[in-house]
Amino acid sequence: MNPKYEQQMKKGVLEMLVLKRLESEPKYGYQLISELREESGGMFTLKEGTLYPILYRLEDERLVESRWSEPKGKEVSRKYYGITEKGNEELRELTELWRSFAAHVNEMTGNNKVTGNEEVQEG
């Protein structure tokens, strides 16, 4: 199948996933790329050209704030992104939107029980 569909499905959820990853603590770009790749089993393997524009958009909307690290010794300087209060709020709303959206789509694709504890008749 066309990888096109998977690419398109990602639209609108990557920002939510990035915000979610920043919920616990500030992180830098490459770190986010690694974590998203590992935790998704490879499904969310973002290139820099995908992630950084997302971070810039989030920053423009004041959902995250960035600061450059002061490199200790010969460390490379890194730009850490931390979620703001507004970002936390947006994350909650985005998560709700996603759940509602996914529930509707599941229902309309015949996948109508998504509560997670039913036995699903496959095929």
Add this chain to the structure above:
Amino acid sequence: MNPKYEQQMKKGVLEMLVLKRLESEPKYGYQLISELREESGGMFTLKEGTLYPILYRLEDERLVESRWSEPKGKEVSRKYYGITEKGNEELRELTELWRSFAAHVNEMTGNNKVTGNEEVQEG
């Protein structure tokens, strides 16, 4: 919240939903718009300018086939779209892709077990 996110989330799933609606029988454009709106509780309220380009793309990919109705009496002529064998196959693959995708996103948003019996701390 920005309606932008909802718009973006739709990308990549509308084609699946349209194919799904054609699984049972051929339908025409306006009919699909009505059904999608009704069955989604309004979430998928497509304008013609959204639906028809989708149908044309599906037709280009040989996932659906269209034929003009022969209007009986003074009926308006309608263009009926029917799913092809290739379309059925694509629908199965798309549905699987969606389930896998949604499962990953749910897991990564901490929505991994929604058994429905947890107590949720509301903000």
Add this chain to the structure above:
DNA sequence: CTCCTATACTTAGTATTGCTAAGTACATTC
């Protein structure tokens, strides 16, 4: 020192796609 690799960030440009807005055509209603 130069060359290569790895890390880390930036940015210009492309393709896809949902949407807006306008248009055509026909039938019915007023």
Add this chain to the structure above:
DNA sequence: GAATGTACTTAGCAATACTAAGTATAGGAG
């Protein structure tokens, strides 16, 4: 015949994942 409702078409816009190239620094190989 003007307005309304149905049905389809299309030009153009906006948003965004991706490609591809670039900058900069550090460390190692030669």
